Amino acid sequence: MDEETLHYARVYKAKRARLNILEEQIAAMGEYNVLPHVAMERDSLTEELDMFEVAMESPARAEAGDELGVRGRFVVTYKQNQDIKKSLAALSVRSEEWREMQRNWIILIGLVVILILVAVVALVTYLFTKGAL
Secondary structure, eight states, rough: HHHHHHHHHHHHHHHHHHHHHHHHHHHHHOOOOHHHHHHHHHHHHHHHHHHHHHHHHHHHHHHHHHHHHHHHHHHHHHHHHHHHHHHHHHHHHHHHHHHHHHHHHHHHHHHHHHHHHHHHHHHHHHHHHHHHH
């Protein structure tokens, strides 16, 4: 292994050790009693380690792997994951906008139905009091 690969292997090992410590703390505290910063660090480390693993096992062509190196593969994988997350977030926002629009239409239709019912009751009451019915 080259020096850069060894460096990232050591970083990976250190992050894995930290994640193990956090998971032990979470297990001791209980999943629902865990402090928010501990849970956030665990999630962040898990995501980083997953990206490390994907980058290390990347099926890139040999030439591309040599050109990019471990760091390059990690950066490419990280950027791809960020793009996917942004796309999913945008899709989530669009679905929220769609739900809000549907909710507004349902409220509007409900108000129109109520107004029609009030008008019918008022007309029937008017006709009944005039003796037309």
